[in-house]
Every structure is written in structure tokens, then in C-alpha cells.
Amino acid sequence: MTEDLKSYLNKQMATVDNLHAIAITDRDGVVIIKVANQMAPDTALRQAFLSVFGIMTEQASKMGMGNNSKIINFYDRFQTVQINAHPLLLHFIADRDANTGLILELEHALADVLQDISKVVTMIAQVRRQADADLFPGDNTINHCIRSRFIY
Amino acid sequence: MLKPRALSDVLSQANTGGIGSTLLLNSEGSLLAFSGFGDKDASAAGAIASNIWTSFQKSGQLSLDDSKLDCVLVECKLGKIAITKVANLLLCLCSSENVSFGMLKTKITAMSTYLEEPLSQIASS
16 A cells, blocks of 8 residues: 555656655654655655654744645755645655746645545544543543544 | 835835735844835734744744755735745745735846845945
């Protein structure tokens, strides 16, 4: 299953020149699946970098322009296109001169993949909540949130 | 000497074709000059834009082979924002959602090129 998904992502990545990496993470920047070629910096596919978008998309949603959906960064050598596909985040890392429009179009090509992963993520969250409720009956929501953050 | 009126007039030239407001911020995110329509709280938007810029600049330096951040484009449900650096200040363009990213980036690049030299002189004095 994962191999099929990776080969599909690799195929999509090859459709855009100078696109070096695609990563799908949760909102904390934890990598669910990623594909990359040798040109992508290793550090750009770690949680420390990917989690910044998770925080910034929440900040950008408070600018009085509604919920944030995308942030595109142009650096002197790279560009990053990051998309908020709640509850997942989609990250593209490309050369500065890569076609940004084509990268943005990949969101539509990956819509089905994102939907499938979202279902799994939501299902796992529900199972964990149920298991927690069984272990700690009568527990309030705040304690549940604190515990689920540190235990899981 | 900085003429605030002249600066606002220059910023207002970008406010066409769906661009609602143009902001000039210092490195701490405080509003230096503003031109735009509507009664939105520009200082709050400016502070958030500055925070977004600083965070991505730092993370890019650490994780993208010491890359320097040139431009940030943000898309929200009801509008788009472009942020770039001019001298030691930040320039921010806020537009409606139907302005395309290409036009937004071209406008902010043109505006920053125009303002770079005079604002650099003020920064160095």
C-alpha cells in the first residue's frame, strides 16, 4: 500500500520539472509519507522545518481574511509550496525557477490520496479517543487532551 | 528626511486591480506607512505578516541550505497577501481572493525595486 502510494507520488513529482520533494504530514509536521530526489535538502523533510507551516497557517487564519489555505515561499535557491488540506498538510519543495502554477495544480491530482489518508488519520484518532474513554471513564475533555498529547 | 505623505502616495499606486491595501512595516512588525481602502485593522495584519516572514526566514536559513527568503505569498479564503523585504523593512500587499499570484508577485517586486534605494538611504543614515 505504502509502496503504491510512493510510486504514485513519484510519478506526480516527475510531471513538474525541478520539483524535488513531496511530503504529506499531520498538522504538527509529523511525516506520514514523503518522496524526494537527491536535490532535496535532508533537513527540509524533517519535522523541525515542516512544522513551521502548521503554526503559520493557524496564524495566517487570524489576519481577517478567513482560513488560510496556502503559503508559498520563494528563497534564493528554493521555493516551497505548502497547502493546508485539513487535517493534513501538503508540502512541495522545488527549485526557485520551477513552475509554481504546475505545483499548485498537483493539489488536484493528489486530492484522492489526501482524502484516503485523512480518513485513516480520523479513524485512528477516533479509536484512540474510544480507548482512552474506556481506560479513564468519566474523565473530562481537557484531561483527555493533555493525556493524549503526551501518551500517544 | 522621510516624507510620510510622499511615502503613502507611492504605496497607494499599488492599490489597483483588486489590491486593497499596502503596508510598510519595520522589522518588529510595527506599522510605518499604510495606504488602502476599508477599515480593517492594518496593524494586526502587519504584526502577523511580520511574524510569518521571520519564522519562514529562520526555518529556511536552518533547513534549506542557508537560503535567503525573497518573497512570501499567502492565500486565505477571502484574500491573498504578499510579503517581501525592502532595505531593512517589510512591504506587504493585501488583495482580494480573485487577484492571481502572478500579478501579486509582479506588483510587490516592482514596488520593492522602486523603494529599495530611498529606503536603504534612510536605513543607513
